[in-house]
Amino acid sequence: MTRHRILLLPGDGIGPEVTAAARQCLEAVAAGFDLSFAFDEAPVGGAGIEACGEPLPAETLHRARTSDAVLLGAVGGPAWDAAPRRPEAGLLALRRGLGLFANLRPVKVFEGLEDLSPLKRDRVVGADLLIVRELTGGLYFGEKREGEYEAFDGCAYTREEVERIARVAFEAAGQRRGRVTSVDKANVLATSRLWRRTVEDHAQAWPEIALDHLYVDAAAMTLVTQPARFDVVLTENLFGDILSDEAAVIAGSIGLLGSASLGAGGPGVFEPVHGSAPDLAGRDIANPAGAIASAALLLRHGLGLPGPAQALDAALADTLRAGVRTLDLGGVTSCTRFAASVCERLDRADRLADRKAV
Ligand code: NAD
Ligand code: IPM
Ligand code: MN
Numbered sequence: 001m002t003r004h005r006i007l008l009l010p011g012d013g014i015g016p017e018v019t020a021a022a023r024q025c026l027e028a029v030a031a032g033f034d035l036s037f038a039f040d041e042a043p044v045g046g047a048g049i050e051a052c053g054e055p056l057p058a059e060t061l062h063r064a065r066t067s068d069a070v071l072l073g074a075v076g077g078p079a080w081d082a083a084p085r086r087p088e089a090g091l092l093a094l095r096r097g098l099g100l101f102a103n104l105r106p107v108k109v110f111e112g113l114e115d116l117s118p119l120k121r122d123r124v125v126g127a128d129l130l131i132v133r134e135l136t137g138g139l140y141f142g143e144k145r146e147g148e149y150e151a152f153d154g155c156a157y158t159r160e161e162v163e164r165i166a167r168v169a170f171e172a173a174g175q176r177r178g179r180v181t182s183v184d185k186a187n188v189l190a191t192s193r194l195w196r197r198t199v200e201d202h203a204q205a206w207p208e209i210a211l212d213h214l215y216v217d218a219a220a221m222t223l224v225t226q227p228a229r230f231d232v233v234l235t236e237n238l239f240g241d242i243l244s245d246e247a248a249v250i251a252g253s254i255g256l257l258g259s260a261s262l263g264a265g266g267p268g269v270f271e272p273v274h275g276s277a278p279d280l281a282g283r284d285i286a287n288p289a290g291a292i293a294s295a296a297l298l299l300r301h302g303l304g305l306p307g308p309a310q311a312l313d314a315a316l317a318d319t320l321r322a323g324v325r326t327l328d329l330g331g332v333t334s335c336t337r338f339a340a341s342v343c344e345r346l347d348r349a350d351r352l353a354d355r356k357a358v
Pocket of ligand 2: 076091092241273
């Protein structure tokens with residue numbers, strides 16, 4: 001039996017709580033599908049600073065590189081806001097170190113949660129989109145200068161960087177509803193004009209995919225006025241960061257969203273879209289759904305196990321449909337209890353599958 005090596009990077013704040021919940025679900029999946037997972041754990045972010053003085057200790061990066069997939073919680077918190085190297089730098093170094101240029105952030109409305117969004121029900125029903133965010137370029141990784149009276153963040157993109165993320169978006173659209181909306185600021189930014197030209201050229205090879213372009217300001221508006229209009233949203237690093245938090249409004253809570261960060265063949269990092277939520281940390285009240293959805297993405301994209309991924313997604317959707325809700329969703333269920341509910345549903349689903357097989 002293949003032993004899949006999964007590295008857990010719980011990080012800070014609610015990171016350890018939601019990661020433990022997702023691990024519990026992965027263990028239930030392993031039991032149900034006769035899979036073998038070997039879990040290892042290492043510090044990152046503030047936890048890395050405390051343990052080794054570095055937000056991404058060399059040993060953590062090494063263990064990430066030699067794993068099959070990485071499940072990350074979240075990094076950051078007020079304790080390190082004034083630190084010379086912030087916890088967030090560890091996450092960026094991990095993405096860069098593993099070459100994870102493609103960040104997939106699926107957003108959809110879970111059945112039963114349609115009224116949780118502050119948007120009107122008829123707007124959110126049917127919303128199901130995938131944000132494909134470029135993750136290792138742009139302002140995040142450009143030249144930086146930070147003085148007392150002047151600071152500078154450079155934004156650069158190469159044609160090759162745009163092409164490889166465009167390929168990911170078009171491939172994804174081919175598996176979905178066949179539409180890519182590329183989001184840029186080509187009326188102002190040179191990098192956006194390169195982005196748009198490159199995406200246009202790339203689209204020539206995909207006649208079956210419908211491509212359109214939106215400026216990021218208009219995209220921000222359209223995301224909340226007509227969310228169901230979108231299929232795949234292709235965008236650069238900073239725009240993707242901002243739009244994905246905005247898109248959480250469609251689902252009802254940022255605690256529901258998972259993500260996959262993928263590169264060219266090495267291990268991927270799977271993490272919820274939310275941060276370390278210091279206001280909730282240590283109270284067992286965070287919503288682990290985003291981490292559990294990330295674990296399903298890990299099974300699908302990280303380990304190539306679509307069946308188990310689908311079972312975990314279904315158990316998560318069933319749990320939410322049944323009204324099991326954490327505080328952010330207007331409920332009282334704890335983080336650990338929510339995960340236990342997902343595991344119970346996985347057990348039932350497996351027993352059902354067994355019976356069908358007999
Ligand atoms: P945040 O996502 O941590 O919190 C924003 C709001 O959403 C808060 O009200 C929080 O309570 C709520 N929330 C977040 N996750 C939730 C969950 N699972 N269940 C229920 N409610 C949830 O964003 P922030 O407050 O801007 O940032 C806090 C820290 O996290 C900062 O240090 C920031 O840099 C860091 N951060 C890290 C990541 C990451 O590790 N990927 C992502 C975003 C922010
Ligand atoms: C995210 C986070 C990170 C980002 C931060 C913590 C570096 O906001 O994963 O969305 O900006 O990419
Ligand atoms: Mn973000």
